[in-house]
Amino acid sequence: MSVELWAQPAMMSDPAPEQMMEHILKRVGDIPPLPVVATKILSMVNDPDLEVDDLVSVIQKDQGLTAKILRVSNSAFFGLCRTITTVKEAVVTLGLNNIRNQVIALCARSMLETRAEGYALEAGGLWEHSLGTAFCAERLSSTLGLKGTADQVFVGGLLHDIGKSILSYYVATRFQPILRLVDGEGLTFVEAETQELGFDHAEIGARVALRWNLPEALVDMIAHHHGPSRESKNRTQVCIVHVADAIASMLGLGLGVGGLENRIDDEAIAHLGVDDQVVQDVMVHMSSIGDLRAHIGIN
Known part of the structure; x- marks a missing residue:
């Protein structure tokens, strides 16, 4: 079932916010859940001891995903001189991080x-924005010398707006009142x-991530990407995704309504030590990538 078809329920008139939230979350069961393999791989994202055979074993349990990984690995983007015929070959040739990120992107793609x-x-x-x-988050992590967070923030960046795919219909039904608040009160x-x-x-998005049993760091990155929280145990990752979200908007990637309002929070800048040169580095890097779908091998 597509997200758009799922997200058109018969609503009670003017429900209280908590009633509406529960109404929405009860319908989450109608959305195809993340494949078991994706959930497993997400739990492996921050494992420094992850071995090639561990990842291969998980991917091979999903025949459809295995076929997609092999297709992507043999795409023109990677320009390999030989044909990749097994998942292990793909992981060894393209690297753990590359394959892991491809798997998560493939699993999230249908909703996003x-x-x-x-x-x-x-x-x-x-x-595109995700x-x-x-x-941006992956590059920012590397530029700041925080390479240990690169895998986490890549996934956090990919999933940070997952709530939009779920909430879109409800926002559309209140779109004019929301715009009146923006225009009339400067919100x-x-x-x-x-x-x-x-x-x-x-x-x-965070409530749904919790119900999907996603790792705590990912829940925090989704929950706080518009306002980094001092209380978050995963503050560095949250700040990276927050800054990356703003940079992606500056680059005009999937702006939508309100996209140009994404400003980098002073608290996040201070926590990470971000300056204009760092932002410029990320923007130049993104310009060199070109087509984002092709860069990850997914067209």
């Missing part, structure tokens, strides 16, 4: 490629979304 009408994002727009944020779209609905896409 759909149209998000409530956020004025056409089909593919949310996917990929852009993931690559950002996210602030107006929260005031009108009682919650925003980040909170919904």
Whole structure:
């Protein structure tokens, strides 16, 4: 079932925010869950002792995913001189991180490629922004010398706006009142979304991530990407995704409504030690990538 078809329920009139949230979350069961293999790989993201055979074993349990990985590995983008015929060959040739990120992107793609009408994002727009944020986060982590967080923040960047795919229909039904708050009271779209609905896409995304039993660090990156939290145990990762989200918006990647309001929080800048040169480095790197889908081997 597509997210758009799922997200058109018969709503009670003017429900309280908590009632609406519970109504939405009860319907999460209608969304195809993350494949077991994706959940397993997500739990392996921050394992420094991950071995090739461990990842291969998990991927091979899903025949469909195995076929996709082999297709991607043999795509023109990688330009290999020989044909990859096994998952182990793919992992050894392209690297653990590359394959791991491909797997997660392939699993998340179906939800993120759909149209998000409530956020004025056409089909593919949310996917473009999510990929852009993931690559920005990965580069930012490397530039700041925080390579140990690169895998986590790539996935966090990829999933940070997952709540938009879930909440889009509900936002669309309240779109005009939300815009009136933006125009009349000078609120950002996210602030107006929260005031009108009682919650925003980040909170919904985090609640869904919890129900999917995703790792705590990923839940935090989804929950706080619009406002890094001092209390978060995973503050560094949260700040990286927050900054990466803003840079992806600066680059015009899947802007949608309110995208240009994404400003880098002073607290995040101070925590990470980000300066103009760092931001410029990430932007230049992103310009060198070109087509994000091709860069990860997924067209």
